Each structure stands twice: as structure tokens, then as C-alpha cells.
Amino acid sequence: MRRGVLKFAPLAIGSLVVACMPLLVDDRYLLKVLSFVAINVVIVTGLALLFGYAGQISLGHAAFYGIGAYASGYATTTLGLPWIVGLIAAILLSALGGVLLALPSLRLKGHYLAMATLGFGEIMRIAFVEAQPITGGPDGLGSIPYPSIGSFEMSAPVGTYLLAWGAAGLTLLLATNIVRQRPGRAMRALHGSELGAMACGIDIVGLKVRVFTVSAVLAGVAGSLYAHLVGFVSPSTFSLHFSVILIAMAVLGGSGSLAGPFVATALLTLLPFADAIIPGLSRDALALIQDWEADVYGLIIILVMLFAPGGVAGMLRRRRRGAGVRP
């Protein structure tokens, strides 16, 4: 019983700190940066299910993020529909995209799947530029309203912060439930041996379609949150660059874990906004970090693959195992 309480203590304290953050700090910039962390947690949790559990790679996740952002933005601005309708549109359209991207995954593996998803991401990025009547083309789509239900508006920074972290918390809870039960084991089995999975009665075609769809929907929800937080979306946000950052977070986080990718997402999201958490950081130092941001991400992927293939999750597991042995 006491051990059970202890196990949940960090989680409870963490949630409390996150929830009370707007009361503790009165810094618009910091709250906005922390909202970005929450949004990235939603999308990387989806990628962790796809990549870290089911072993399927996607270099096109920025596209689902974009689909969610534009669907939500278009519905609430041009069509003048309520926020919740925008969110539902984001979910439905990203789910459709997920099913479409799942089709190549049924035939392709490894590098070939990576190339196919990369192609999907590029096609969607070009579509965002070209579909001017909907997306606003290269100029983007502006004046997207804050999320609201009836007359209750969740405005920046506090309202959107709480909404984003609420979504992140809910995502982590649902994903934890999935990975601890039958579907989670089936995903890990798929990763371990496709032949073995088939011999256990797993419909691997259906499973891949489901995992891609779940992962795409989470990216779409994140995109919708982003659009309403920032109020403006343009194609440059949904480039290959962002897909690679997401993969970096998933790789650094480690496979077969949700906690690892969570920690990795927080670290890598905060990196280019280091000035928000380190008050005394000089402007030159920040500029240096931002200039080299992409290189840092690339370097992280290489270093993790070489020296710590288990990522953050592997380190957490080792610590736990080490602690378990102690009398």
C-alpha cells in the first residue's frame, strides 16, 4: 500500500506543479513556451505508440499536425463554426490521413516505409501552399480565435495553457491504458516479430491501420491546439524539419515507453526557448542555440543511436532495476 502511494507521488506532484504553474508565474512568454511543450507531448505520445511500441516509422507526422491545424483554422475562421467543430474536423481529417498513410505501411518496412511517409509529408506541405482558398497559401491563415465553448473563452496565456496541458494529461492517461493492455502488447509483438504476431492471431494489417490512425489523430489534435493557441498557421511550420524534430524526441525518449518520450519532448522543446527558463541567459547564447538547433537535434539522434539505444526510457529502466536490487 505504502509502496503504491510512493509510486504515484511523483506523478501527483508533477501534475500539481503543472496545474498551478499559472498561479506561480506571471510570464506570458514562459506559459506560451510551456503550452508548446504540452502540444508536442500530445503529438510525440502518438509517435511513441507508432514508433516506440509498434515499430513503424513515420517521417510525415508534421503533415497530420498541419491537417489538424488547417482543418480547425478553416472551420473557425472562413466557415465561422464553433471551436469544438473545428477540433472534430481536425480529428476526422487527420484520421483519414492516417488510414491513407497506413496503406503503404502494409507493404513496406524500414527504410522504404520511411521514404513513403517522407513523400507523404512533402505532398501535404505542397498541398498546404497550393490550396490557397482553404489554407491561404504561403501567406498562411490568420486571426484564428481562441478556443471557446459558448461564451466561455480559453484565452492565452492561462486558458490555452490549461487546455493544452489538459489534453496532454488526457493523452498520456489514455495511451498508458492502451499500452498496458491487449492492444499495447499486440503493438510490441508486431515490433518484435511479425510472424510471431500472426501466429498469435493478431491481424497485423488491421493493427497497423489502427496504430497509424490513432497516431495521426493525436497529431491532428495537437495541430488544432496549436492553431488556436498561436492564432496563425503557415506552411513552413509543417515541414520535414518539424517531422525530424518529432522523430528526434521519440528516439531520444526510447522505445516501449511513454515516460521517456515525455521527458525528451520537454527537453527538446525547451531547447530553442532556453531564455524562458534560464532568466540570465544572454542574447548571444540564445542566438547560438537557435542557429544550431537543427544540428543539435541531428547530433542527438546520432549520439543516442550510438551510445544509448534505449534513450531516456532505457536510462529510467536501468535506474529502476538498479534500485530494485538494493536490499
Added chain:
Amino acid sequence: MSLLEVRDVTRRFGGLTAVDGVSFDVHEGSIKAIIGPNGAGKSTLFNVLTGFDRPDEGSVSFQGRELTGERPHKVVLRGVARTFQNTQLFEEMTALENVLVGRHARTRTGFIAAALRLPGTGTEEKLAREEAARLLRLLGLESWTDSPAADMPHGLRRLLEIARALATGPTLMLLDEPAAGLNHAETATLAEALYRIRDAGVTLVVVEHDMGLVMEISDEIVVLDQGRKIAEGPPRLIQKDPEVLRAYLGQEDEDE
């Protein structure tokens, strides 16, 4: 009544006929062995029987219903489980988790039910864990419950794969060289386990190279050579069959 009916199954790969018009029956409650030299078509036949491959000609029926052309997971749902010549375990998952994946076919919790912990999911999970633990005990693997499959010794890994196949709730189980790489003691343990499984009501088909084991456990033997069935019968007759001896010891004109 025969549980499995194999009729004129032929499978070609380009110019090679790997399985050539093979027919046989498997009777309920028996242990049937399929033997033959390397390249005789045993593994191809296994893949055809379990939906991993399709025959070019012929048919397979199980419990009187067509099985040919069903996808592998559907074959498992029908009650036909298999193991592999090269074990296909989930290396990073524990022994218990491996067997739990085997319960997949007999459980239902999907993504939405799991995410929302809908009523019934907890009970189903608990029952699946109890069944998995029971199967680990049946095969003497309970002390490895929480060890990753990758950490287990070779002989026990083969038993784990059998436990996983049993978890799918089969009526018929096909084992592809279960004794490959096992020492004497491990083979004895395996034989004992196979008897226990048969006594629990599971019919067995075993592809095997270990003649000692085959002669000991099987009720009937099918002998394949170059894709064709050259003999079928009880062990003591197969041992004396001139055609079988020739296939195994080489043709006379090749001898010195």
C-alpha cells in the same frame, strides 16, 4: 472423424515443386509426425497448413470446413496454432507477456475499450494473466515469468513458444522442429510436455529431425521426400519401409 484433411496439396516455387500432391489425414487426439530429409518440403507444407502460404493446387480442411486461403490470424481463430523452426518470440517482452500475446485470439479488448478502461476489460485482463501463468506452470517455466524472452536458454525458449501457441486455445497444434538444438534432458522434458498437451485434448502435428523422439511419441508418421509423400504409417512399419530407408540413406547407385 479426421480433424485435418490434406488433399493433393501442391506448392511450386518457379521451377521447383516444393510440395507435390501430398494427402494425409490427422485424427483427433493423436500425435502425427512429418519427417523427411532436408528440402523434403516439410516447412512449406507447414506454411500452407497454417495460412502463411497458399497451395497452387489441392485443399486443406479442418473440422470439415475449408481452411485453404484463410489468413494466418483467421487460421489461429479456427483453432490451429503453430510454432516456428526458428523461434519467433517477442524478445524484449517477458515470458508472461509472450504467452499473454498468445491470448490475443481469445480476448477482445480493443484500442477504445483499453483507453477508456470500459467495463469488462479489467476482468478480461485478469483472466488472461491467470491463464498465461497456468500455461507457464504447465511447461515448467514459472521461474522465468518476468524474464525477457531474450534472456532465456535455447531449450526453454522452444517451450515458451509452445506455451504461447497453447494460449491461443488450439484444437490442433503444429510444431516445426521443436527438438532442434535441444540436448537429451531437454528433449525428454519436451516429450513429457507433448504428452501432457495431447492428454489435455490438443491434437499434435510435429515436423522433427530427432528420430528417437519421433519414434517415441508419434502415433503415425508421414514421410516426405522431394516434396512427395513416400510412406505413411505407424513408427514400427516406417522404420522398416525400404523406400524410407533409401530416402534417408541415399540411393544405391550413389553408394560406393
